[in-house]
Structures are given as structure tokens and as C-alpha cells.
Amino acid sequence: MRVLAAMSGGVDSSVAAALLADQGHQVVGATMKLWGGPSDSGCCSVSDVDDARRVCHQLGIDHHVFNFSEDFERHVVGPYVDAHRTGLTPNPCIECNRHIKFDRFLDRALQLGFDAVATGHHARVEARPDGAAALVRGRDGAKDQSYVLSMLGQAQLRRLLLPVGEMTKAEVRAEATRRGLRTAAKPDSQDVCFITASAGRTAFLGDRIELHPGLLVEAATGATAGTVEAIELVTVGQRRGIGAGPDGRRHYALSVDPGAGRVTVGPLEELMTDVVEVGPWTWTAGPVAPDTPASAQLSAQFSAPLSAQLSAHGRPLAARLESEGRRVRLAQPTRRVAAGQTVALYAGDEVLGSAVAV
């Protein structure tokens, strides 16, 4: 096959490209230039492009750079900023996967005559008995990244190769070391690539939107419990800067309403919930008509129990769907999910789909 390997300059995508070349595929490496501003490492500094290019030199494959920075601004950074303005907590990595890596990049690959794209994500694509391509957790449970791919559908999964999904992270690093790849010991990328650790989210958002002070209001009594400097920076579930109740117990942000300038706060038990309301689902294999997944249907269809994962590094929580799929009911209460975050639905290790919490 002709494969276009997305190479971030990290160890996982380096090894992914190497394995595919070994398997006899015609591999071309490509690095997406997404962000021109300051970055700790992320995926798009010049040094990361250089690393990807050097790995391609070592592997004897061509390397290209695709400048998708305008698309990244339009589909990832802009919406990230807008979401904060309206009190949502977005997941820009998922939006990047949705709009850039598995839309813009995949389209480009197909346009250029490639049969498939490859990335270094720790997840697996497997053929299901019904012929559909299933998205499955990576073998290294601690490094599994299926959550951030949970918005993919058949159109993407059928053209996606994830060669390191069968390996543990330690095996990936060992393989990179064995091949003498310069990325072998490179640290894993952390957090949002366009926000630096030094300046942080506050400075980033402060440069792009006006930040407003907000009132902290106790959920139980409606009493004012304090203020925050920038309501746009408060996330549901946040404890820092929220203070404590009259009884001295720690308070958490329960909901954020920038329009009204109010953050509702309360103790931990008020943060706990067994319900997540979500928007429409995208299904990996689409066996259930969109937006009408009766939970009974889903449970009967999959031999494995259903679970929901509420964050990139969260544990799977036993779950079922209610209200035409617009509500996820968890078997155990957990901390409230901020609106804007992604909920991924699994049957066992297989991703069924994803939806955004509202």
C-alpha cells in the first residue's frame, strides 16, 4: 500500500513509519505545521519538524511538510477560545484529530493518491466479524489513546493504520533505540500543544479574549461566597481559587455562566453525579441509527459490557444510554463532566462512538 505517515517528530510516529516501511509499504512521511506561535513541544515547532525529517532520512523515506496552520487556527484554536468565552471546557486535541489529522490530512493523502494514513496513536483498528473496521484500545493500557480517536467513523478507520497500537510504550522506545532513531528518548508530548507551560492558559486566553471577573455563588443558599478574577478560566470541577463553604469544607465549581458572571459552587457531594447529558453521537461503525441508540439495543448487540470514558486518562465507568442517547447513566457517581468535554462509549475495549457533554 501507499501510506502517508503523519509524523509529529515524536517517538511513536517515528516507530510507526519505520514498522510500515519494514512491512513493505511505500511510506512517505509528512509533518503538519499547525501552529506558528510559541510551543513547548507539541507537534509543530521547527525542531519537531527537523526530528521528523531526520527520522525519515534514517528510514530512507521521503518527508514533506504540510502547512495546515490556517485550518488549525480556524478549527481548533479559534473554537477553543470561543468555547472558553462561553463557559465550555473544550478538548482541542480531539478537535484537532476531528478536523485536521483525520479530515484535512486524510483528504490530502487521498488527493495525492495514498491508500491509507498512519499515525503513532496507541490504539488498534481491527476487522469486526461484520466487516466493519473497529477501533480498539491499544495494548498498553496506561498509554491507550483510543479516547482521542473516538470521534472517527468508518470513512476514516478503513484508511487508518496504527502500527504501534500492538506495542507497549516501552517496546516502542526500545524499537526506536534499536534503530538508532533520534526521537527514541524524546519525552511524551504534554497537554495542549499551543499553550506553553511557562505562560499558561491564562496568558494565552488573556491575549485573545477579554477576561471578566465573576461571582462565586453557593448552590445551596444562593449566597455570594467570593469572586474570581477571570470567569472564562474557571472549569467545572475546579477547586483552586474557589475557596470553602461556611463550614470550612472545600468548594468546587459546579457550573460556570460567563453571561451572568456567576460560578455556582458547592461541596464535593454536589459535584458528584451519575448522569452526563450529551449532544449527538458520532459512531465508529454506525450500527445504531444516529441519535436513537436505545440502550437495550446496544447492550444486546455487544457481548461486552458498556462503559464510558470521560477524559483522556480517565478509567472506563460502567454506563448505559438513556433518553434517545442524549443521557449517559453511570453505574457509580463520578465528578461532573464539564460541558465541552468528550464522552467516549465503549463495549469492552472497542470504541462505539463519542459525544460532547452539554
Add this chain to the structure above:
Amino acid sequence: MVAYLDHAATTPMRPEARRATLAFMSEAGFGNPSGAHSVARAARRAVEDAREVVAAALGAEPSQLVFTAGGTESDNMAVAGRSSRGPILCSGVEHDAVLESVRAAGGTTLRVSRDGQLDLDDLKAALGAEVPPSLVSVMTANNETGVVQPLDRIIGIVRRKAPSALVHTDAVQAVNWVDPASATAGADLVSISAHKFGGPQGVGALVVRNPAGLDVTVHGGGQEAGRRSGTHNVAGIAGLAAALAVVQEEREALVKRVADLRDRLADGLLTSIPGAVETGRREDKVAGICHLCIPGVESEALIFLLDQAGVCASAGSACASGATQVSHVLRAMGVPEELARGALRLSLGWTTTDGDVDAALEAVPAAVARLRSAP
């Protein structure tokens, strides 16, 4: 077989230049020209021989020529060497080597017309400012579009309106195609780069007509009469001079031959690609550049497919990572974004053949058709 149509990025070395370069990468030719012995003297002689050849070609005195590490260093020296003496102006279509230097010095960019030539009214207005500029930098020919600037008229206006200002011209892309001595005759500072005309990479020169007018920005051992310290790149300097000597001799024939090839290429592509638009007026452009904007395609994808088809082309502008970006030159010319995204520069040179043009005439329309039909 690769059809190399990226001569504006770098052109293959002339055999004469290669021989001259290698002579100073040999067992005998290794001296540091600053030494006081026979080995050093041989190297020094090569540098001074080269200086005479290059100065003559550029219409300058040997004492007015400073060898540098290339066009970018020459441009930086010209701009930074004037920045203490007042505001700096440059056209909005300059190469980044000038543009970024002018930005770093807090200077101002001037508008250009839709054809890519400096807006003379904007120049006059800027020259009339309360504090006169110390430097006006306008390139001889543009590296993306090939458009030649009306340098004589620009210099005339500067002399009348701001007599204390110096004029710098980046002639890096011009040397193959116009006689540099006459084209840059009125300029105070002139940048050239060897690898654009068949010399080696990493060596260039700056003409400084009046050394007292330029602050020294590279300090050290005092080479080049104290204006550019650092051990000479003897091999490179010898290669630069040898290449320039050949170009001087062959320019007339080269321009005629390459202009015919370029016209056939540009006309063929304009005919076979619906919607394609040539950038700038043909009669304003150097012979070696065919620049088109092709709606409905993205330069990056087009150049990828051309690469696969064995045609080396360029979008004309790239950032440090190697990614293609929408060109500031096209933006300054007011080319609509939709067209600028599909920019394609095919640049020809002394090795270009009919076969190269045929290859491009086949590959470019095919690639465009493919990209336009993709889902």
C-alpha cells in the same frame, strides 16, 4: 530523469566555477589569506583576483566590494549598517532577508502595484516624512515573480526627495538576466549571491560605494578592510568570480534562449490549465521565471505531485520548517487569497532544456486536473 525547474532557489554550478572552487579545496590551495607566508599569499591572490573580476562586473571599484557569506548576510549588513542613522524603507515584496532586517530595525514597508512594482506615490509620500530615511531598499528583480523594479526612476526620486538617503538593491535574482553594472548603477549598496548564478552556495558580496556611510556590523579580525571580519571563504570567492565571468560572457545568449523556453512554458500552461493566471506582466519579468496562480489547487499538493512526476518546482515561499505559506509578495500585490494558495513558480536556468519544458507541460496540467477532480 528529473526536470529541474527551481533555478531561482539554486542553480547548478558552472563547470568553470567548480574547477575554480576545487582548486582551493586541494592539497596546495588551502591558505588563510591573512597570513604572511607563501601559502597565504597564494590564497590572498585568489581573493584579490576574484575581487577585480566581480567588481568590474558590478560596475564597482575593487575597494568597494565586500565578500560575504551570501545574499542574506549582504542584505543584513546593508540594512543593519544604516539603522543607527535614521528610518529605513523597503518595498513590501522584498526577500525576507531584507524584509525581516527592516522589521528588526523598526522600518517601514512601501506598497507595490498589482503588477508588483513599487508604488512611486507611496515612495514619494514616505520620503517626504519629517525625519528623512537613512536607507531605501528595493530589489532589482523579485525572487518569486521575477518582476524587475524601475530602479532608475526609484533612485532618481530618492535623490531628489531625500538626498541623504542611501539606496540598497538586492540583486540576488537579477545577475543571470540583466547586466548588473548598468541595472544597479545608481545604487549605493548592492547584494549578490553566488549560487543563484552558477557559483557555490554560502558566498556572496555587497557593493559598498561609500564605506564611511555604512556602520560595521561584523566585528573581528578586520578582514575586508574591517567591514566584514572572518576568514575568507577562498574557495567560494574563487567560484563566485569564475561563475560571474561566465555569466557576463554568456548572458545575452542565455537570456534569449531561456526567455524562449519560459515563454513556451508559460503560454503552454496558460492554455492548458483553465483559470491559470500569470503573475505580473511578462515584459516586466526576468527571463528565468514563470510564475502562475492556479485556482482550485493548493501549492503544497501540486508540488508534491510534481515531485512524484519528476518535476522540481516551488511555491516560491516557504517558512523555516519547510512548510509552504501564502506568499507575502502575492499578498502585497493584492493577489486574491484563493489564487495565491495555488501559486506555482517554475524557474529556469542555464541547464534548462526543451525536454524540461516538455516534462512540465505534461506534468503540471495532469497534476492540476487530478487535484481538481479529487473528492
